[in-house]
Amino acid sequence: MAKLYELFYILDVTFGDCQEALSSEIKDYEDAVVVSCANRNQIDYIVTGNVRNYECSKVKTLLPDGLLKLVSQSEE
Numbered sequence: 001m002a003k004l005y006e007l008f009y010i011l012d013v014t015f016g017d018c019q020e021a022l023s024s025e026i027k028d029y030e031d032a033v034v035v036s037c038a039n040r041n042q043i044d045y046i047v048t049g050n051v052r053n054y055e056c057s058k059v060k061t062l063l064p065d066g067l068l069k070l071v072s073q074s075e076e
Helices: 002-007 015-022 029-040 064-074
Strands: 045-047 060-062
Touching (some): 015 029, 029 045, 045 064
Parallel strands (some): 045 060
16 A cells, blocks of 8 residues: 555545536536546546546546556556
């Protein structure tokens, strides 16, 4: 877990994120909150098993195996 905390941030969701999610093009509210929070924090990628839910996202999405490829490339 310590290594994960070195690689990734845990973000706080704000009232503003929740409000913005209400007017999002993303149909699933929880996914819209994730995008709002990630966008506010200038996050590069959202890692998810369901990239289809994030088609309207302002933040790029990756499948978990895509993240592993990205991380392994940066270690070379």
